[in-house]
Amino acid sequence: MTQPHSTGAQKAIEVKSVSKSFGAYQALKSVSFDIGSNEFFTMLGPSGCGKTTLLRMLAGFESPDSGSILLNGKEVVAIPPHRRRVNTVFQSYALFPHMTLEQNVAYGLENLGWEQARIKNRVGEMLERVHMGPMARRRPAQLSGGQRQRIALARALAPEPEVLLLDEPLSALDLKLRQAMRDELRTLQRDTGITFVFVTHDQEEALDMSDRIAVLGGGEVQQIGTPTEIYEEPVNRFVADFVGETNFLEVEVLETAGGEATIRTPFGLSITVPATGPTARGRATLSVRPEKINLGNQAQGLIFEGRIVNKNYMGGYTHYTLDVSGTELRASRRNASREGDTIPLGATVPVGFVAGSARVLAA
Amino acid sequence: MTDSALHAPAETEHAPRARFWHDLSFWGLLPSRLLMGFALILPIFIIAAVSLATRGAHGGFAWDLNLAGYRQILFNEGWTGELEFTPQYLLIIGRTFLLAGATTVICLLFAVPVAYFISRQPPGRKAALVYLVTLPFWVSMILRVYAWMIILGKDGTLPRLLETLGFPAGMSFMFNDGATLTAMVYTAMPLMVLPVFASIEKLDGTLIEASHDLYGDRWVTLRRVILPLTAPGLTAGAILVFVPSLGAVLEPTLMGGGKQMMMGSLIQLQFGGGRNWPFGAAIAMTLMALVMIFLIVTSLRAARREVAP
Numbered sequence: 174m175t176q177p178h179s180t181g182a183q184k185a186i187e188v189k190s191v192s193k194s195f196g197a198y199q200a201l202k203s204v205s206f207d208i209g210s211n212e213f214f215t216m217l218g219p220s221g222c223g224k225t226t227l228l229r230m231l232a233g234f235e236s237p238d239s240g241s242i243l244l245n246g247k248e249v250v251a252i253p254p255h256r257r258r259v260n261t262v263f264q265s266y267a268l269f270p271h272m273t274l275e276q277n278v279a280y281g282l283e284n285l286g287w288e289q290a291r292i293k294n295r296v297g298e299m300l301e302r303v304h305m306g307p308m309a310r311r312r313p314a315q316l317s318g319g320q321r322q323r324i325a326l327a328r329a330l331a332p333e334p335e336v337l338l339l340d341e342p343l344s345a346l347d348l349k350l351r352q353a354m355r356d357e358l359r360t361l362q363r364d365t366g367i368t369f370v371f372v373t374h375d376q377e378e379a380l381d382m383s384d385r386i387a388v389l390g391g392g393e394v395q396q397i398g399t400p401t402e403i404y405e406e407p408v409n410r411f412v413a414d415f416v417g418e419t420n421f422l423e424v425e426v427l428e429t430a431g432g433e434a435t436i437r438t439p440f441g442l443s444i445t446v447p448a449t450g451p452t453a454r455g456r457a458t459l460s461v462r463p464e465k466i467n468l469g470n471q472a473q474g475l476i477f478e479g480r481i482v483n484k485n486y487m488g489g490y491t492h493y494t495l496d497v498s499g500t501e502l503r504a505s506r507r508n509a510s511r512e513g514d515t516i517p518l519g520a521t522v523p524v525g526f527v528a529g530s531a532r533v534l535a536a
Numbered sequence: 537m538t539d540s541a542l543h544a545p546a547e548t549e550h551a552p553r554a555r556f557w558h559d560l561s562f563w564g565l566l567p568s569r570l571l572m573g574f575a576l577i578l579p580i581f582i583i584a585a586v587s588l589a590t591r592g593a594h595g596g597f598a599w600d601l602n603l604a605g606y607r608q609i610l611f612n613e614g615w616t617g618e619l620e621f622t623p624q625y626l627l628i629i630g631r632t633f634l635l636a637g638a639t640t641v642i643c644l645l646f647a648v649p650v651a652y653f654i655s656r657q658p659p660g661r662k663a664a665l666v667y668l669v670t671l672p673f674w675v676s677m678i679l680r681v682y683a684w685m686i687i688l689g690k691d692g693t694l695p696r697l698l699e700t701l702g703f704p705a706g707m708s709f710m711f712n713d714g715a716t717l718t719a720m721v722y723t724a725m726p727l728m729v730l731p732v733f734a735s736i737e738k739l740d741g742t743l744i745e746a747s748h749d750l751y752g753d754r755w756v757t758l759r760r761v762i763l764p765l766t767a768p769g770l771t772a773g774a775i776l777v778f779v780p781s782l783g784a785v786l787e788p789t790l791m792g793g794g795k796q797m798m799m800g801s802l803i804q805l806q807f808g809g810g811r812n813w814p815f816g817a818a819i820a821m822t823l824m825a826l827v828m829i830f831l832i833v834t835s836l837r838a839a840r841r842e843v844a845p
Contacts, residue, residue: 254749263745268746
């Protein structure tokens, strides 16, 4: 289920009990995890969760107060950034404004002491790869955001680093471009086989691209797992709330056994659902994703009644807000046919969800 | 004719408004135009005129146009009217450029690390340090130069300090080019630190991180990222230091002992004790011409750097 350690035999990065404080503010509280070779690993969390601090530690711009960081089995905490085989794609891209695109991409290679001919080849190759070949002689100021992004990628990948760090690289792009760049980044990672460590606060980006995700909150790792695990089996309320949309219901645990819990819902129903957090009896939270709740003639599993109090038609799907005996529930329904969005506002309809799609979390 | 007839109605419609703005800009700018004219341009023309006049018998000058003032920079007129080449004033011009250049270079070497250090401080301390840099401006320049005389002169602070360290007693560091240079560097330093600080402050710190990230050590980062991106500030500082240093008067007179002259002190001498206004004016015009050449060359180079691919 939860994998604090990567399954791959080789570990590209090992973070061991890393702590960091800025004055009185504790940014990281004894964080530990591994990142496997060739993995697309995402650190996901709200601002201030410590994800950027961790990334900067991997690059060498910050050092932990305690704990250690291993890169391919080698301790790197004392090694300065310019001697780590790690490259960064900065959020602001940080392209050198006084250099051409060519010179930007060649910069790292020159510092590594590559021969001129080899640098020229590699720069040409990288510019082709990010479809910027014809613009080699331009300067960063003459580029659009998406083009700068590509150059930043080419510059960081050119020296063939052991690990590529990406600090919210898509946040400055518009929606369409962001989607295209996601696919491009994923392809680039698969083709190069380089370990990518991606930092974002956008859960959709994280779910879409990652092999594994570490959800960070309050300076701690909340959960590490594959996108499906994170979305479908959140270990606590923080993860369930931060990743995707969900309904939280206050429930009472009657009995627990073998990863399942029998609970009483606010609507007076008793069901048995998967549980990750609590094992004790008493108050707990049930998380049900809106798309897991089905309405009208599609209602199945555990069925009760609800009244539609609000409706948001989004085209491909419709969001409904339901009143179920005083508790608010959100449901979304895919508009599979033209007549999909047929439930009128104010109607009382059957509401249901399959017990296995809900999850009990610690209160 | 037809043209103006066609445009006539439109003109009358817009004329009052356009006229108002035209008048406003004329009368509004008048005070600054007058100030520029009387305080800046007119004196230059007066000096230019004086440089072409003839030296009066008892000081002053007569409106008898000739180039004697300029000729005197290069030639001495003998008893019989023959012209004899004399390098003494050329040497002074050379010394002036050498000292001003040295001042600029030394100021640069000190100002870059100082400005870098200030830029890395937290905001409160940063403001305090910038204030400290400008502090000498609040004290009269002549007092600051006298302070240096007290430090470097015979029985001054530095010789006494050296004496206690076992050096021979009675050393003096005054009345030489070193003393002049020291005071010039001290006087000009804030003019260098401020523009350099401004450009370093503007520099995006992520670019320095990016350089380190791409295997650039400190030296490479300084040479290939920091210096090229702060070049405008360094150039501005160099101009602000070099140009006034060319006209230094107090430092060579007080610190250098007045015997080793610079153009500034030479000009002052001609208008004062030398009583040769046309010659003083000619040197002043020469100095101005040299400064303008320097500025034009600098700005052309800056422009080329921007255009370069």
